[in-house]
Structure formats: C-alpha cells, structure tokens
Amino acid sequence: MTIEKWDRLTNVPLFILSVLFLAAYSWQILKGTYLTACFVIINVVWAIYGIDYLVSLFLAPDKWKWFKQNLILLVTLILPVFRPLRLLRFVAMLQIFNRSTGSATRGRITMYATCAVTLLIYVGALAEYSAEHTAPGATITSFPLALWWAFVTVTTVGYGDVCPVTPEGRCVAVGLMMTGIALIGIVSAMISSWIIDQVDARSSVQAAKTQQ
Amino acid sequence: MTIEKWDRLTNVPLFILSVLFLAAYSWQILKGTYLTACFVIINVVWAIYGIDYLVSLFLAPDKWKWFKQNLILLVTLILPVFRPLRLLRFVAMLQIFNRSTGSATRGRITMYATCAVTLLIYVGALAEYSAEHTAPGATITSFPLALWWAFVTVTTVGYGDVCPVTPEGRCVAVGLMMTGIALIGIVSAMISSWIIDQVDARSSVQAAKTQQ
Amino acid sequence: MTIEKWDRLTNVPLFILSVLFLAAYSWQILKGTYLTACFVIINVVWAIYGIDYLVSLFLAPDKWKWFKQNLILLVTLILPVFRPLRLLRFVAMLQIFNRSTGSATRGRITMYATCAVTLLIYVGALAEYSAEHTAPGATITSFPLALWWAFVTVTTVGYGDVCPVTPEGRCVAVGLMMTGIALIGIVSAMISSWIIDQVDARSSVQAAKTQQ
Amino acid sequence: MTIEKWDRLTNVPLFILSVLFLAAYSWQILKGTYLTACFVIINVVWAIYGIDYLVSLFLAPDKWKWFKQNLILLVTLILPVFRPLRLLRFVAMLQIFNRSTGSATRGRITMYATCAVTLLIYVGALAEYSAEHTAPGATITSFPLALWWAFVTVTTVGYGDVCPVTPEGRCVAVGLMMTGIALIGIVSAMISSWIIDQVDARSSVQAAKTQQ
Ligand SMILES: [K+]
Ligand SMILES: [K+]
Structure with missing residues (x-):
C-alpha cells in the first residue's frame, strides 16, 4: 500500500475524529460535565493520530524526508495545546x-x-x-x-x-x-x-x- | 424587460431611497423624535428593496446563478443591522x-x-x-x-x-x-x-x- | 515669466520661510514667550504663501487645471492646522x-x-x-x-x-x-x-x- | 591580506564573541551577580569589535565607500544600547x-x-x-x-x-x-x-x- 492510498483512505475518518475531538475538548472546558467521556474521546483520538503518524512514516518511501516535512504534525501530536489545530489539515479538503x-x-x-x-x-x-x-x-x-x-x-x-x-x-x-x-x-x-x-x-x- | 434595463431604471430612485433610509435611521437614533415617521420611512424603503429583489430575481435569465451571486443582497435585506450598507452598492456609480x-x-x-x-x-x-x-x-x-x-x-x-x-x-x-x-x-x-x-x-x- | 521659472526661483526662499514658520510655531507652543514676534512671523509667512499661490495661479497656462491640481495647497493655506505641512512639499527637493x-x-x-x-x-x-x-x-x-x-x-x-x-x-x-x-x-x-x-x-x- | 579573507577568518570568532557578549549582558541584567566579570567580558568584546572595525577599514580598497556602507556598524560600536544587535550580522551565516x-x-x-x-x-x-x-x-x-x-x-x-x-x-x-x-x-x-x-x-x- 502506498502512502497516497493510505492518505485517501484515512482522510474522511480522521476529519470526523478531529471534529469529535474538538467537540469533546470544547464540552470539557465549557460545560465541565461528562469529564470521563471527554477524557476517553480525547485520548482515543490522540492514540489514533499516533497510529496514523507511525503508519504514514512506515509507508513513506523516503522516511527521513517525510519526517522533516511533517515536523509540525509531530508537534501537534506531542504538545496537547496544539492538538485541536489538526483540523486545519482538513480545511484543504x-x-x-x-x-x-x-x-x-x-x-x-x-x-x-x-x-x-x-x-x-x-x-x-x-x-x-x-x-x-x-x-x-x-x-x-x-x-x-x-x-x-x-x-x-x-x-x-x-x-x-x-x-x-x-x-x-x-x-x-x-x-x-x-x-x-x-x-x-x-x-x-x-x-x-x-x-x-x-x-x-x-x-x-x-x-x-x-x-x- | 431585461434585468440590465431594470437595473438602469431603478438605480437612481433606489439610491435616493437609500439616502432617505440612512437619514431616517440616523434621525431615529440621534434625535429620538418623529419616531413614527422614521419607522414608516425605514419600513417602506425596506419593502421597496424587497420588491426590487423579487423583480430582479424574476427577470434574471439564470435564477439560481443570480441568487448565488446576490446572497449579500439577501443578507442586507433580512438582517436589519446590515440594511444601511445597501448604500455601498451605489458608491460604484x-x-x-x-x-x-x-x-x-x-x-x-x-x-x-x-x-x-x-x-x-x-x-x-x-x-x-x-x-x-x-x-x-x-x-x-x-x-x-x-x-x-x-x-x-x-x-x-x-x-x-x-x-x-x-x-x-x-x-x-x-x-x-x-x-x-x-x-x-x-x-x-x-x-x-x-x-x-x-x-x-x-x-x-x-x-x-x-x-x- | 513661466510658472516653472517662478517655481525654481521661489523654491529655496519658501523652504527657508517654512522652516522659520515651523520654528515660530514650535516656539509659540513650547515656550510661550515672544508671542508677538511669533504671531508676526507666522502671519507674514502665511501672507507670502498666499501671494505665491496667487502668482502661481496667474502664471499657470491652464488656470482651472492648476487650481484642481493644487487643491491641497489651498487647504494648507486656509486651514491654520495644516500650515506646517507645507514643509512636506520641500522634502522632494x-x-x-x-x-x-x-x-x-x-x-x-x-x-x-x-x-x-x-x-x-x-x-x-x-x-x-x-x-x-x-x-x-x-x-x-x-x-x-x-x-x-x-x-x-x-x-x-x-x-x-x-x-x-x-x-x-x-x-x-x-x-x-x-x-x-x-x-x-x-x-x-x-x-x-x-x-x-x-x-x-x-x-x-x-x-x-x-x-x- | 584582502578584506574578504579577513571577514572569512574573523566571522566565526566574532560570532562566538557576540554570543558571549549577549550572555554577559543578559546575566548582568537578569541575575545582577558577577558584575565585574560581566563588565570585563562586555568591554573586552567591545574593544575587539573596535579593533575589527579599524582593521576592516584599513584593509578596504575604497576606505570612504566602506565607511559609508558600514555606518550602522559604527553606530552599534558607539551606542552601548545597540551593541547586542551586532548578532544580527551573523544570522546571515x-x-x-x-x-x-x-x-x-x-x-x-x-x-x-x-x-x-x-x-x-x-x-x-x-x-x-x-x-x-x-x-x-x-x-x-x-x-x-x-x-x-x-x-x-x-x-x-x-x-x-x-x-x-x-x-x-x-x-x-x-x-x-x-x-x-x-x-x-x-x-x-x-x-x-x-x-x-x-x-x-x-x-x-x-x-x-x-x-x-
Ligand atoms: K491598544
Ligand atoms: K493596537
């Protein structure tokens, strides 16, 4: 499987997950209820992001080049405060x-x-x-x-x-x-x-x- | 009658009505007197705007295209706060x-x-x-x-x-x-x-x- | 005498007068002394500006065109607050x-x-x-x-x-x-x-x- | 020795000195300890800057042109507040x-x-x-x-x-x-x-x- 095919396959599910992430993130801060559910959603989405990152890295023909080109992706993965910005990636769609x-x-x-x-x-x-x-x-x-x-x-x-x-x-x-x-x-x-x-x-x- | 002819005919009267509208709108807020007169002027001008919108839509050859191109016109028609901005249309004259x-x-x-x-x-x-x-x-x-x-x-x-x-x-x-x-x-x-x-x-x- | 020659002749004296004007204007506001002297300088310079304006208008081949092109000059002449801005004209020198x-x-x-x-x-x-x-x-x-x-x-x-x-x-x-x-x-x-x-x-x- | 060769030779040492200068300058203000050491570093670096300036001026083929082109260098040399900006020169590297x-x-x-x-x-x-x-x-x-x-x-x-x-x-x-x-x-x-x-x-x- 090529990285382009993986990207095409995961684009829509990842977008939906991002919206879900933003909804859980917003609910948690604005309402302060169902904190466990929000916590689960946020962390599950985050784990899926991590898996997608690793699969993409594995599928890339030139791994070092892909790593350098996707440094921002790694930053949004590691620093919690930047995670909601993942949605920006889907605006291009x-x-x-x-x-x-x-x-x-x-x-x-x-x-x-x-x-x-x-x-x-x-x-x-x-x-x-x-x-x-x-x-x-x-x-x-x-x-x-x-x-x-x-x-x-x-x-x-x-x-x-x-x-x-x-x-x-x-x-x-x-x-x-x-x-x-x-x-x-x-x-x-x-x-x-x-x-x-x-x-x-x-x-x-x-x-x-x-x-x- | 084509839409271009309608536009040419209604341009000057609609411009005068817009100025009248702005005058009544200003008077109502700044002076707070003759409120009934101001109310009548504002709503009559608004009704004329509505008629102009419907006539233009009726005269347009491709109604759906005209509707999409004039969404802002519809917004200035529906939301009262944007109505004075209709005057911007006449600046081009x-x-x-x-x-x-x-x-x-x-x-x-x-x-x-x-x-x-x-x-x-x-x-x-x-x-x-x-x-x-x-x-x-x-x-x-x-x-x-x-x-x-x-x-x-x-x-x-x-x-x-x-x-x-x-x-x-x-x-x-x-x-x-x-x-x-x-x-x-x-x-x-x-x-x-x-x-x-x-x-x-x-x-x-x-x-x-x-x-x- | 042509307007170009007049411009060339008056450029340096008018620039010096403008600097004098700015000095008197500054002194009057910042020090508040010698108010009569400042008042005299400011008004004499202003009068000379007026004479220059009239002579230039008289020398211009197309008076109406010159008048339209130099509306800002007239504004700096009439409104006292804009007079110090006359100096901007000499920056080009x-x-x-x-x-x-x-x-x-x-x-x-x-x-x-x-x-x-x-x-x-x-x-x-x-x-x-x-x-x-x-x-x-x-x-x-x-x-x-x-x-x-x-x-x-x-x-x-x-x-x-x-x-x-x-x-x-x-x-x-x-x-x-x-x-x-x-x-x-x-x-x-x-x-x-x-x-x-x-x-x-x-x-x-x-x-x-x-x-x- | 040409000025290009001098520039190439002094580039790295001067960059290191600039970093040292900024460190001493920061330490002096933020910590307020070892003030004598900071004072010595700041002034020694400053003296070396001065020597570099004089040597460069001596090596330049057209001294007057070099002087005009490096006025900012002279400013960062004379005014203490601009000295840390010397580092900007090395960003180009x-x-x-x-x-x-x-x-x-x-x-x-x-x-x-x-x-x-x-x-x-x-x-x-x-x-x-x-x-x-x-x-x-x-x-x-x-x-x-x-x-x-x-x-x-x-x-x-x-x-x-x-x-x-x-x-x-x-x-x-x-x-x-x-x-x-x-x-x-x-x-x-x-x-x-x-x-x-x-x-x-x-x-x-x-x-x-x-x-x-
Ligand atoms: K502010
Ligand atoms: K601001």
Missing part, C-alpha cells in the same frame, strides 16, 4: 471556488485562511478561557468574554479592557497575536494580487481598444 | 477619476474604499451608540464619543479609553475591526501597485536612455 | 540616493516617507500638546508625553496610557492614526517591491547558470 | 533553506527576519526590564512581564496593561514598535510574493492544459 485561474487560487487561499483564522479564534478563546477563568485577578472570566478578547487580539486592536494574567494565557495570546500579523499579511497580499490583476486587465482592454 | 489606465483603476478603487470606509465608520458609530448609550457601565455615552471610538477601532489603534460592553456593541466592534484589517490591506495593496508602476516606469525611462 | 533604477525609486520614496512621517509626528505632537495640556482631565500634559503619544499612535500600538480628551486633540489623533495606516502600507509595499526584485534577480542568475 | 529559486529567496528572508525579530524581542525585553524595574510607578517589574510587554508591542496589539514610564524605556518601546511595523511589512510582502507565484504557477498549468 473543501474545494468550492473553481472559476477562472487567478481568482480560483485567491478564492482557495481566502477560504482556507478564513477557516483557519475562525478555528484559531475559537480554539484560542477556549484555551484562554480554560487558562484564565479561575486565576486570581483574571478579567477573562466567561467564554463570551474570551471570544471578545480573541477578536480584539487577532485584529491587533488590543483595547486592554480584558487581557490575560497567567503565563499559559499569555502564551495563547502570543499565538493569537501572531495569527493577527499573519491575517493582516494575507489580507494585504490578497488585495495586492487582486489589484495587480485588475490593473493588468484594464491595461489589456485599453491596449486592445487602441489597436483597433 | 460615482466615476470621477478617468485619466491613464493603471492610475484610473487605482483611483476608482481608492474612491470606492474611501466612501465605503467613511460610510462604515458612520453607520458603525450610529449602531454602537444605539446599542451602548443606555447600557449600565457603558463608556460610549454620546455620538461624538461613538465616532471617536469608531476611528480608534477602524485604524486598529484601540486605546481602550472607551470600549463596548454589550453583546450587540461588541458585534458591531468586530465588524469595524475587520473593516480596519481590510483598510490596512487596501492601503498596502494600493501603495504596492503604485510603487511597482513607479519602479517599472523608471526602468523603462532608464532603458530608453541607455539605448539612445 | 532633497535627492540623495541615486544608484540603480529600482532601488533608486525605492530609496527616494523611503526617504520622502521617513521625512514626512517624522515631520507629521513632530507637528502632531505639537498640535496635540497645544490642544490638550490645559484641558480638564487631560493626560497629555507635557511635550515629551505628547511625543510618546504620537509614536504610540502612529505605529497603531495605542497603549491608552495617555490619550486625547478634547475634540481638537481627537481630530489630530485621527490624522496621526491615518498616517499610521499609510506608514504600514508604505513599509509593506516597499518590502514587497524589494522582495519581488530579489526573487527575480535570483531567478535570472539561476536561469543564466542553467543555460551555460 | 545560517543558510538552511536551499530548494527552488523563488522559495529559496523567500526562505532565507523568512529565516533571517524570524531570527532578527526574536533577537530584537529578547534584547528589547532585557533593555526594557533594565530601564524600568526600579522606576517609581513602573508596571514592568519582572523579566517575564518585560517579555510579555515586548510581544504585545512588537505585534502592535498594545493592551496597555503594562507599559513603560521612563524616557529610556519609552525609547526602547519606540524601537520595538518600529520593529513591529517592519514585521507586518515583511509578513505582508512575503505572503504577497508567495501568492503572486502561486497565481502565476496555476496560470501556467492552465495555459499548458489549454494548449494540448
């Missing part, structure tokens, strides 16, 4: 926009970035709420407040009406700030690419008119 | 800058973006004032303060001297923050496109000189 | 960087932008200090604090430890915030243009190597 | 990414920028902590807080929960804010360049398909 060439590439990148940022805001708010809400002197004391804080942070507005006070919460915050810088970069780049296309298209039309 | 090709495209985008951001700041400040000024513990207690807050938010400066405390106010804030990210993106892209043109123009001049 | 084509254009734009932003920060801090330092509840109570506030605002960081409370101060703040957005845009665009050149240069080198 | 042309250039710039920003955040936090922690009314009273403040500043989020109050601390802050603007610019430019490549690649693929 959704291919909706498929019109002309230039706009198709931009459409796909826009969609991927939107899904990724939305997911990062949600997971960031969850992790922040989990880290902060019981800390002494905390201002992020509810999940809606954590969501509000995540939006304020990711857009780099940073009012400072609520902000993290624990070391864990501040690490999550740094992650969201970097997402914010990336977001500004992606939006700028996307509009740049679009404007360059527009200016070129107009120039071509004008040139065609002049030639007639 | 104003075509002032018409010099050379590259700068003409940039000129039109600049003008459109400036009008759109100005309108969004104004409508955002209105909606924010409406949502916040009666809330307990609110800091945005007057329309000038709401305007100041809108500028601070849209430029992503975010001093935090005044900031929203109600869920509705925070939703409006998230909208303005996103506008801010888009604004940074547009300004970056515009200057990028202009600089690339400048560098190319200089290179051409230099090349021409060298060839002589 | 300093032409230092003159190496290769692409980098020369970027060099000139970088230098112009640096001078413009520095001048805007200084004038913004001056105007802010002038508007705020006597207001009740003001936090910007000294010129160093106003400078600190100007840097915090122009980089869109916006700590909020000091921020304007008067309507005039807030107008100046909005101006500096917009300068900040423009600054981010210029820096992004400049680095974009530079990176595109780098990637192209490397590609050419690589292509040349491959062809051999 | 690490050349890891070397795949295709376009992505290789971007890879190298990304790596350089990441190292530079990381170093600037660390050194900025050190300098900030050193300047602030004993000031009356200071909020940046520990090194972790200074690091948190540095991240909040460099991403231009600026919560304002901790912010500098001393003139020195504010100068360091302005430096970090400018780093932040540059960071946004680099990220935007990098993603722009990448997207333009992606769109071009897709267009080529599409064009090839159409021709068949």
